[in-house]
Amino acid sequence: MDIEKVNSMDFGEFVDVFGNVIERCPLIAAAVWSQRPFSGLEDLEKHFFAIVDALPQSGQEGILRCHPDLAGRELQRGALTAESQREQAGAGLASLGAGERLRLAELNAQYRARFGFPFVLAARLQDRAAVPRELARRLHCPPAQELRTALGEVRKICRLRLADLFGVDPARL
Structure with a gap:
């Protein structure tokens, strides 16, 4: 394109x-x-x-509330958007063991309860071990800072998806 x-x-x-x-x-x-x-x-x-x-x-x-939980029920049910499915699978989140899924579900619930929106992370830029570490770290951020961080992740996701649509290396953006 x-x-x-x-x-x-x-x-x-x-x-x-x-x-x-x-x-x-x-x-x-x-x-x-x-x-x-x-x-x-x-x-x-x-x-x-x-x-x-x-x-x-x-x-x-x-906008943040439109994002699915990472490795959440939507992934398990196959109800993610095609883009989110590729991104979460690429980060290894589709192949987590039961214990890993449970840990992420607990962290996701704590995050949602604290901030009122799901944890947003450009999963394509992470690996499966980094996701729960980053989620646990960001749980302790002040709400205003976390809103800025989450919106920054939305920007990264947007940039990657636009690069995909244009068939360009995201590093060139």
């Missing part, structure tokens, strides 16, 4: 293609579509980030 193709997409096609760049948030893609034309991939990415950044805190927390 190239930027000319993106700029020529009608609304429906754009939302179909980019609707899960921010997990389960096609309304973000709908808002980004109205910002066309884009000068390049970086410009498109900038518009996704600007929409998220402009939301009130409640909206940003809503």
Whole structure:
């Protein structure tokens, strides 16, 4: 895909293609579509980030709530989005043992209870041993700091998914 193709997409096609760049948030893609034309991939990415950044805190927390728990019930039931399935499987989270799944479920529940949204991590950039360590570490962060950190992870996920759609190395973004 190239930027000319993106700029020529009608609304429906754009939302179909980019609707899960921010997990389960096609309304973000709908808002980004109205910002066309884009000068390049970086410009498109900038518009996704600007929409998220402009939301009130409640909206940003809503975006985080659209994310599944890592190695959670949705993974076990096969109910993840295709992107999340690939990302969690790539991090080894689809092949955890029962004890590892239980530990992550406990940490996920503690995190959700503390912050009101699920733990968000760009799983593709982690391995299975790093996930519970990072979750346990972030459980102790102040809420405002954790919101910023979680939104930073959303940005990483967005960048990786856009790179996939454009067939480019994410390091080039």
